[in-house]
Amino acid sequence: MKTIVVDPGHGGNDRANRGYSGKYIEADGNLQFALFLHYYLKDYFNVILTRKEDKTLSLTERGKMAKGADMFLSAHSDAWEKESNGVTIFDSVDLSNETLGAEIGKAIADSMGIKFKGVRERESQKNKGEDYYTVIDVAQDIGCPVVLLLERGFHSNPHEEQLLLNNNIVRESAKAVAEKIKAYYGVSESAETKEITQPIWKYQGLEYLAKNGLLNDLENWKKKIDEPMPVWASGILLAEIHKNLKGE
Ligand SMILES: [Zn+2]
Structure with missing residues (x-):
């Protein structure tokens, strides 16, 4: 059975990122998404959450939990200007997970009815050849072959903040991502079959x-x-x- 680590970004001492209206708290939104993703994956994979509650964890601690795992996904939502919008997926500069990243990004964007902006890699300016995002860098360095960071829309955008606050949409996003992961590993059973078990x-x-x-x-x-x-x-x-x- 494949092991998938899901990392809900932020939390604990790090709860400052809020949406346009102030209602959405990124730490909680990421956790909600991760709990749903865990729910939809757990019958098919060994799923590990870096945190299951509101808790402080360093980026290095999170990345290290990818040791021995087949996939590491860090869940976030984005912030920039009020007009900024869409879903972006970050891949490691040392890995080539663009195809899966695009599948996952499109699935999230479609479930929210927003734009998919593509898969990006961001290199550290200080350490050439390393990733800019610490959590990606650590997870990749520790040997995890699939490392992606998911920016599930912009909470700084008033419309996308509302989508990120909508429990049903977050659940649908997680379900759509789970289906892409199952397809990636060739796990074919439908989520519906588990009800009888x-x-x-x-x-x-x-x-x-x-x-x-x-x-x-x-x-x-x-x-x-x-x-x-x-x-x-x-x-x-x-x-x-x-x-x-x-x-x-
Ligand atoms: Zn974040």
Whole structure:
């Protein structure tokens, strides 16, 4: 089984990157995307996340986690001027993953309905022959053969910030990227087949919530049984339970 490391950029002490309106926080957006990607890949690959929560990690620590892995993907969103837009993929100057990078970039851009700007390589000016981006440089130097950094649209662009804040679009992006990775490694089973392999207690959990009026749309939830629950949803759920306990 291939090993794929997914690195949600930023987090912990590094939460300053925000969208045009200030609502989008890049650290959280990257994590959300990475959690969805993990969900769509985990039945087919050994998937390692550099972080699963809001946590400080250096670029070197992240890159080193690519040791022994077959693929390393660092998830980001871009920032420049208000008008800047589109998806850009960065490949290592020492590797040739342009074809896969373009597939992944197009998949993200299409899922968001925005422009794909292409696969780029950026060489360090200080250290010629090395990558400008530390995380790419370290992951490549440690021997990982496929290293890509994904700039999933511009959070500095008002329209693209809204797309990056849309949970459904982020999920669709992750799903589309997972399909490209599966195709790259020749893994052909559809994501739908895994539903029947889920242990029964997962469904029992959902059914309990539905029976007690804490969950609508049971059938839909069964289809996305392992998806992470956003913090706000946990809050609503706990508030409902609290209300029931108090008999309101
Ligand atoms: Zn970033």
